[in-house]
Amino acid sequence: MGMKNCDEVFSNISVTSHALRQGKILGSTEAGFAVLKDIEEASKSCPEKFPRFLLEAVPSYLKARPTSVVMKNLLREYLDVFLRVASREGLKDAIAQTPQHVESIIENVENIKDAVATLGSKRINDGDIILTHSYSSTIIKLLQKALDRGLKFSVIITESRPIGEGKYAAEVISRLGVDTTLIVDSAVRFVMKRVNRVFVSADAVAANGAVINKAGTSAIALAAKEARVRTYVTAGTYRIGLETVFGELIEGVVLSDASLIMPEDKAKELSGRILVKAPLFDVTPPEYIDAIITEKGVLAPQAIPLIIKEIYGWPPRLRPPEELLEEVRKYVS
């Protein structure tokens, strides 16, 4: 890929934002990485307008995926470093060091994911039938680690509508050599009697331990509770919605594209009285979750504030991205 010019860098903002909104970039970590990569690219291809780029791009990304706590946390982390370097060593250095900062944030997240996968894999027993939902690279890693330890288990995975990424997850998991079964989302309660454990990832974790993840997760957790099957959620601490401590709600994205549900030709002849509503995320209450697996340990969901305190102090000392952006504004000439 050759160097882009400033125009291309700026027009890419809406491309990425659109992909985030439509769930084309699905995983929350993937979403976070995608926007960091855009920032990295901009710092290289368009250093002269870089602060302006941040002011335009960051709010656009955040608006496109309001649920993505990961994106918010990673952007906050980046802006923090950027502003610190800019005030100490000057704007030029802060821009020049951006690729290096982005890489280090990404590397840190990868390390956390690896630690989470290791801890989580210990919760699998030989012979388990595991149910999972949607596609999560952490869950795939976790399964791989359990396999590496010589455990034998099988996996049931839902299609995970409306996007249907469970089909892709089925491909990936089966290629690990795991006995894999694909079911429709509706069949979750039907198969739950046979399942030993549910493993899902989280897009975000609220301060009360509630888990925000792909739509369908909360129904799975409910069916698991009914059948006395344990539900584990993998979530590195960078997925904790710190603002929820101050009462902020994590908003969900609801798509209304008829073609998400039915073939295009049928969608066209749909009567005006029929409205499609397809939420991408839902909230699983903490009482349906047996443990949240973080890189700091396997926790009760109610213990999330403890982790927040350990990392950010209590109450957490946070600067919202909006405030950080205000500071960036000083560098726009």
Added chain:
Amino acid sequence: MSAEGIPEKTVRIREDIRKMIIRGAGKIARAGAQALAEAAKEYTGDNLKDFLNYMERVAQYVTSARPTAVSLPNAVSYVMIRLRRSTPASVEEAKEVVINAAESFITYSKEAVDRIGKLGAKRIENGDVLMTHCHSTAAVSVMVHAFNQGKISKVYVKETRPKLQGLITAKALSDAGLDVVLIPDSSVRYFMKRVNKVVVGADTIAANGAVINKIGTSLVALAAKEARVRVYVAAETYKFSPRTVIGELVPIEERDPREIVNEEWIKRNPQVRIYNPVFDVTPPEYIDAIITEKGIIPPQAAILILMEDYGMSIQEIMTKDIEELQDDELRE
């Protein structure tokens, strides 16, 4: 089963049922009754005992077209019970019993859906928001009646993968003037908070009141229970399964994986198993009431319907079972 000595009209109806040209519980049931009536009309002998034996044979023959379709044996026994309990003096009189019983069943079953709608609508309150799953003419009837009475205006309809029967329901409701919100199955719990009542149909109802219906129904009922939303099942009485009275399980059919993923996907991923059960079982404790054309009953009273309406006593079913067993043994 041999079709020997059975008139062509009856054979043709049975074949249409067997090949699933005739589909849907109500249509199958009415066709079954019709097949018996045709067999009676075409009978030419004048020995009463021969006729009665002949009708028993026809009944078994018709029932065997689709052994798992519960409405078919029910329709057949509706007619046959009336014949067995009658005391005809001649073949002509016996024929009349069969033809009348079949006709009364057919009219009755045609009116059943409308009656269910009227009764069920009484359970819907002003301003209710409903949710439904799959497609059921009985459930649609309840919702449309409630709408026509001005009680409701909006229904959440689940897409109902893999075959998307939710689209049929969405069309039926919107054609009647209702506003429909079509939602993916995965969002059932998400939307349950905004719903007051769930109305679904049934494929089969077991003697204990458990409801066998399209996959996903039990998850809807569970999510409703959690949210304290009432669940109503709209079902004609011929969907109650007599065989479950003697402990038989309702088999859950597994269908073609290609309903979920396409041929090309399967070829690419031969190691992935696609599990596609058509039905699931909703336990009676998750159901607030079953709306039948005979009245609204708690699911636990399902046995009442079976014994009263289809003349099924445990004795009768058991005896029939034993007779069939002996037949099999004799043949071996």
